[in-house]
Amino acid sequence: MHTYQELQDLVEKELQKQRQDREPVELYRPINYALSSGGKRLRPVLTLMAANLFTHDIKPAVMPALGIEVFHNFTLLHDDIMDQAELRRNRPTVHKQWNTNVAILSGDAMFIKAYEYLLHYQGGNLQQVLRVFNQAALEVCEGQQYDMNFEQLNAVSEDQYLEMIGLKTAALIACSLKVGALIGGADDQQAGHLYDFGWNLGVAFQLQDDYLDTFGDPEVFGKSIGGDILADKKTFLVIKAFEKAGPKQLQELTRLYGNRNLSPDEKIRKVKNLFRSIGVGDLTHIKAEKYYEEARRQMELVGRESAMKKPMLEVAENIMRRKK
């Protein structure tokens, strides 16, 4: 059984081997750049852990795991264009470092590379594996579209929000686990439970993200606190605040939300105070815990030895307990 660190190192090493020095360099350099920014490599590690739950030989899962990581980075690249983001992991985004055309086309090529890596898999259930991946890929696009739609909407319900983050974030984490399980030799039911484990974990993960962006410890949290508040982003916190606010709180919230005349510090402070008095931080935690519990329940249902499932349950626990 492999540890997270071992698997992360393996992913990093194998990704490094895939660096493209071929022509045209204008196409391949941005791909190398996008893939060299590190990170926890959560998705490919989960693929390998899920495979490892059913087999000692995780080698057949390595290239598909890279494929999922490359796909994930492709979505970040195109999302950054759409969101006009300037930084990604403290470095200029590809469309800032080069330009939008480069980012579109290199992104497309990354996506093709993702399939190429998945196509290294030789198992008899290749078609099933590819369909699971393809379905998740489409769901990520749908999630991104809903996310952009929500920016234009006045009111977004909790259910709509949970569906959106399910598609945008949880679908690919669920897919990572199911693909690993199928390659490792899981039956459909086991693979399904790992998928559901991943989906619930993914939703909990995003809810934690929303919480930390506002209530994280600035000393520990990587990014500056309150970015979502300043961007008037519709997070779980905002949605619950609008839902639970009393008449006066609602008036104050409406005044603050979308207000670009306040100084950043003042806006963050006032919104946070309002969030605290409404109690949306706790509501977010409670919701995340609910998904975390369901994730653990799904892992129970997989029915392999407890010791074998420990690494994945530790990933889940670390996601829930993380401060950044």
Added chain:
Amino acid sequence: MHTYQELQDLVEKELQKQRQDREPVELYRPINYALSSGGKRLRPVLTLMAANLFTHDIKPAVMPALGIEVFHNFTLLHDDIMDQAELRRNRPTVHKQWNTNVAILSGDAMFIKAYEYLLHYQGGNLQQVLRVFNQAALEVCEGQQYDMNFEQLNAVSEDQYLEMIGLKTAALIACSLKVGALIGGADDQQAGHLYDFGWNLGVAFQLQDDYLDTFGDPEVFGKSIGGDILADKKTFLVIKAFEKAGPKQLQELTRLYGNRNLSPDEKIRKVKNLFRSIGVGDLTHIKAEKYYEEARRQMELVGRESAMKKPMLEVAENIMRRKK
């Protein structure tokens, strides 16, 4: 054996069935729009013809053929953003009709749909078929990158240009034929000859395109004549003109090329006269004929009954004789 028209109608009908009425409509409507603009459906028809050369039952090739057509339209959609094109088949391009973000994300989703359609194929050589497609997809990206690079270069050689159009245009036509052949039951050698038939035909096709854009009959040609000249595009004609021009012609060519102060009519007339005196129209024709001959030679080598190969040879002949 099916005629072109029968197969085109089949492709059109099956594409129509795939219209997406699902949510989010912001994602799927542009896809329906992009796929409903008609056209000759050359690539999927060639896939079906190539399958038909080896089997009567072309049904297993239908969804993969659609996949290739959807992929082709995805590349047009993203290329139109990069080229800032405003019209495609006399309708606003997707990024003009909606916006750039919609065009990026809908394009990505179309690309995923293309794989989904290819994944309908159940044959034992699925992996091989997908790898052929994936390789071509990457080559199309490389070709587009070279095309964009060429805009920034002063001198492009004939060889560089032929490599670029090989990647950007011929690779996918070659892939269409090989995928059809492999699904139909061709052996690797036969599939290889059909691939080479397609590659050579694709290059000839693009050279014809270059020729017609300048020397086509305005009464017959769909678009206005001289668009490439006005855009200072590096076509085969321009590259040969710079290569073959005498000292005085070179001086004149240098004065005209990149000159945005002339009236459109004057610029087109003067460049065309210069092209005529250098003889680049004939040189383009001769080159296209060479590729056409090689395409026919490759078809000979496939070694099936002549009558069975007639539809594909007719496609090739029509491409060479077309006036628009």
